Amino acid sequence: MGFLLVAVGVVLLLSGSWYGLFVSPQERYMGDVQRIMYVHVPTAWNALLLFTFAMGCALMSLWRGGWGWDAHHEALLEGAAVLSALLCVQGAIWARPTWGVWWDWDPRLTTTAVMFLALLGILALRSAVDDPEKRATWSAVATIIAFVDVPIVYFSVRWWNSLHQMQSSPETVSAPFIVPLRLNAFGVLALMGGLALLRARVAARRTARELGPALEPLPAGALVEAR
Amino acid sequence: MTDTVRLPAPPVRRNNNKRWLAVLALVVAVAGFGLLTAGGIGENLVYYWGPSDVRNAGDQAVGATIRLGGQVAKGSIRQSAEGSLLEFSVTDGKAVVPVRSTGVPPQMFREDIGVVVEGTMTKDGVFECKRLMVSHGNEYRAPVDSETPDMEKLIKSTEGLKSSGD
CATH class of the missing domain: 2.40.50.140 (Nucleic acid-binding proteins)
Structure with a gap:
């Protein structure tokens, strides 16, 4: 399933990017620069989506127990962190020629940076805790609380005045621009979803090893000899 | 140890009685969100003046x-x-x-x-x-x-x- 999703994602991303680069016309005012939207917007949607999935896994990990939820929680956190980092970089690259600056502390950019740092923090917490049980519990609590930032990121451009523009909708985006947006949105979702499934397998195996069956009792005298 | 060692299936977590934590975390999250949105931070946070x-x-x-x-x-x-x-x-x-x-x-x-x-x-x-x-x-x-x-x-x-x- 994981590999299949990754393959589907790659095909969608290639076709979406091809369409966006070679079929869609230039934007009236931004020209070619606007084409970065075809990766930036799908990255943004999926960063928020993966964080949301991670929150769901965190909740289930606490509610039901079971290591599967914890493994997927870990994988999705990493996916969301990667997408958040990409999001900030793509945004800066788009901002420089259009806004005139790489970065400014406007509400959307600030809350997105907070989201990235929160994800890094939870991942740091996970890697700092050796006991799988505590790691699963503490990081799940952290994820649920940090998730508060996700709706704030989304609504930041509506609640406060900002440099970042509001969300676009099919009414504000010409039709030939929408095709690559959708293709790449599902492409990133499939690719990151597939990678997360594969990454969760790795996490599950590591946890299994950590919890692994108790070692065979040592033969009598072994400890003495070892000394 | 070596690659040939088969890993055991992940054991089910024994102590899964963490529901109160899930509820607590949710409460904290919702309260934090409520404070942020209803608590007037929206009015106090201004990125630019008109x-x-x-x-x-x-x-x-x-x-x-x-x-x-x-x-x-x-x-x-x-x-x-x-x-x-x-x-x-x-x-x-x-x-x-x-x-x-x-x-x-x-x-x-x-x-x-x-x-x-x-x-x-x-x-x-x-x-x-x-x-x-x-x-x-x-x-x-x-x-x-x-x-x-x-x-x-x-x-x-x-x-x-x-x-x-x-």
Whole structure:
């Protein structure tokens, strides 16, 4: 399933990017620069989506127990962190020629940076805790609380005045621009979803090893000899 | 140890009685969210002032570093012959604040586009801009067929912005 999703994602991303680069016309005012939207917007949607999935896994990990939820929680956190980092970089690259600056502390950019740092923090917490049980519990609590930032990121451009523009909708985006947006949105979702499934397998195996069956009792005298 | 060692199936977590923690975390999250949205942080957090806010602030805006946001007023863009001085007005439809800036603005800069300028008000009522940012809307449009000589329009929209150098 994981590999299949990754393959589907790659095909969608290639076709979406091809369409966006070679079929869609230039934007009236931004020209070619606007084409970065075809990766930036799908990255943004999926960063928020993966964080949301991670929150769901965190909740289930606490509610039901079971290591599967914890493994997927870990994988999705990493996916969301990667997408958040990409999001900030793509945004800066788009901002420089259009806004005139790489970065400014406007509400959307600030809350997105907070989201990235929160994800890094939870991942740091996970890697700092050796006991799988505590790691699963503490990081799940952290994820649920940090998730508060996700709706704030989304609504930041509506609640406060900002440099970042509001969300676009099919009414504000010409039709030939929408095709690559959708293709790449599902492409990133499939690719990151597939990678997360594969990454969760790795996490599950590591946890299994950590919890692994108790070692065979040592033969009598072994400890003495070892000394 | 070695690759041939088969890993056991992950054991079911024994102690899964963490439901109270899930509820607690959710409560904290919802309370935090409620505080942020209903607690008035929305009103206290301001990224930029509009021209009316700056006008209303009067002398308080003089000397303080502030951000002013709004639309570039029609017909207000003037660039000195040397190309180093750029003057325009920022409006919100009600008030107008003249802005003085230096340097070459971003390519997107034109009449009617949104801008956020960082700087301070001077005593003579002109906003001294240290940092000019263009804020575009959420509309992305393909050029329409009737606009085929689109380049002409684009060039026109940048008139007055070109520094004498080019």
